[in-house]
Amino acid sequence: MCGRNNVEKSGKRNVISELTELYDIKSAEDVQDALEDLLGDMPAGELSEHLGYTEYERSTNTNSRNGKKTKVLRSKYGEIPISVPQKIIKITYK
Numbered sequence: 001m002c003g004r005n006n007v008e009k010s011g012k013r014n015v016i017s018e019l020t021e022l023y024d025i026k027s028a029e030d031v032q033d034a035l036e037d038l039l040g041d042m043p044a045g046e047l048s049e050h051l052g053y054t055e056y057e058r059s060t061n062t063n064s065r066n067g068k069k070t071k072v073l074r075s076k077y078g079e080i081p082i083s084v085p086q087k088i089i090k091i092t093y094k
Contacts, residue, residue, distance in 0.1 A: 043082070044068075066085075
């Protein structure tokens with residue numbers, strides 16, 4: 001089990017290293033900008049996975065998207081605004 005934990009830690013370090021380089025993180029503000037980007041994309045991705053199609057893609061699925069709303073996450077780095085998909089609407093055709 002000890003080897004597995006080392007592999008997980010190594011993987012996390014690699015991801016953190018890549019993000020640090022990608023976002024050129026040097027301050028807490030840089031961390032906040034990175035978190036805003038990362039957290040802002042997650043809800044839309046989860047909804048796409050749930051519905052089985054991406055935003056603006058045509059689908060025969062009877063569930064559809066209903067826009068987005070803004071929410072604010074509060075962290076020790078400050079407030080992070082994110083867009084969250086609204087409720088899924090089930091459309092029934094007659």
